[in-house]
Amino acid sequence: MLFNSIDFAIFLPVVFILYWFFTNHNLKLQNLLIVVASYLFYGWWDWRFLSLILFSTLVDYTIGVLLSKEENVTKRKIFLWTSIIVNLGFLGFFKYYNFFLDNFKTAFTFFGGEISSGSLHIILPVGISFYTFQTLSYTIDVYNKKLEPTNDFIAFTAFVSFFPQLVAGPIERASNLLPQFYIKRKFEYSRAVDGLRQILWGLFKKIVIADNCAELANQIFNNSGEYSGSTLVLGALFFTFQIYGDFSGYSDIAIGTSRLFGFDLMRNFAFPYFSRDIAEFWRRWHISLSTWFRDYLYIPLGGSQGGMWMKIRNTFIIFIVSGFWHGANWTFVIWGLLNAIYFLPLLITNNNRNNLHIVAEGKFLPSFKDFIKISVTFSLTVLAWVFFRAENVTHAFSILAEIFSPSIVESPKFFDLKIFALLIFFLLIEWVGKSYHHPLHILDSVKSRLLKHTLYLLILFVIYFYGKNDVTLDFIYFQF
Helix, strand or coil: CCCCCCCHHHHHHHHHHHHHCCCCCCCCHCCCCCCHHHHHHHHHHHHHHHHHHHHHHHHHHHHHHHHHHHHCCCHHHHHHHHHHHHHHHHHHHHHHHHHHHHHHHHHHCCCCCCCCCCCCCCCCCCCCHHHHHHHHHHHHHHHHCCCCCCCHHHHHHHHHHHHHCCCHHHHHHHHHHHHCCCCCCCHHHHHHHHHHHHHHHEEEEEHHHHHHHHHHHHHHHHCCCHHHHHHHHHHHHHHHHHHHHHHHHHHHHHHHHHHCCCCCCCCCCCCCCHCCHHHHHHHHHHHHHHHHHHHHHCCCCCCCCCHHHHHHHHHHHHHHHHHHHHHHHHHHHHHHHHHHHHHHHHCCCCCCCCCCCCCCCCCCCCHHHHHHHHHHHHHHHHHHHHHCCCCCCHHHHHHHHHHHHHCCCCCCCCCCCCHHHHHHHHHHHHHHHCCCCHHHHHHHHCCCCCHHHHHHHHHHHHHHHHCCCCCCCCCHHHHH
């Protein structure tokens, strides 16, 4: 079920009414309703894969219980690795089986051999990369005794399958989300209003920004051989705003929807395109994944505690694994590697934590120095996105070769004035609200109801008249 569909527009208010008015504020009934609603939400796409979520839930719930009763170090490690192998095993089979098989066949042929084996027609379950990491966080935290294991199976099932963030995050930690299912929740009007505002902004990002940019980005990337370097730059820019509007838009809708039901999810995006260096960008982009890898991979590998060589090694591991997490294609690995190379000078010079606060905080305009830093960081990010969007490595390099050719000075095609006006409006709202968790939260400080409702109506007007409203345009991260 898509957030930008009529189905969800009916589903959400029905669940909301049942949740607040027909459960009599009974915690167990509310959690049970969330489980039923979440399974219906996911099963709307393909009910067959509900068994995967249920199996993963049963495995990690059982292992959590076993860990609570076991003090033997060896047995505890066996339980932990059982969870890791089962969860990553499912993820590896559905997401990477054909990738590894094809690369094995290629390598075998390269050394003079020949192997005959057919790829499987495997359907990738939506959201498997997200809920797999979410359940793993529970098992790892229980193993490390950072979290008490739960005996409430309904609450745990609700945590794993919570429908707002089930298929594209944020990837919640058990330590943050699971305890919220134990606490009695009450409806708060101000919280719900802010949730609706964040949903509105998320829909604007997806329907107006992402889907309009997607139409042009797809046209350019799918026919890249026909266009000049200047047009390909436009294509990369369109994709840059498409992926941000699409993914952060999903996160906004997920977080806003959760607030309607009394839950607080972690922030997933913090205006990353206003970053002054790559380190700051990665503190602001897909925060739930970046911090997951930091806590469950980077720190266990030694983090920054060793010498410079260990820091460099661990940084490259994190970025490459992050790239591979996104999909079974070498383009994602190179995208991760390229970001690691961007990050390296900051790490070596110990400048990777210089920009911890939002740029130009309390000011309308950035300094000239900050403007140059933002421009350089944004340009490097756009360049890396070419690999993320390209069909394969050859396709990516052919696009970059044309971009860095004399055709870069030709007049570009697809210079759509409407799109650029929408992007300017979008960036202006984001810039003004950059000090808040989402830009429309700034309206809390606006006393004029007329001004507030005028802005709401303006955004709705733009969504209605300029949004694509095409539910065939899935959220990009559904494929990851």
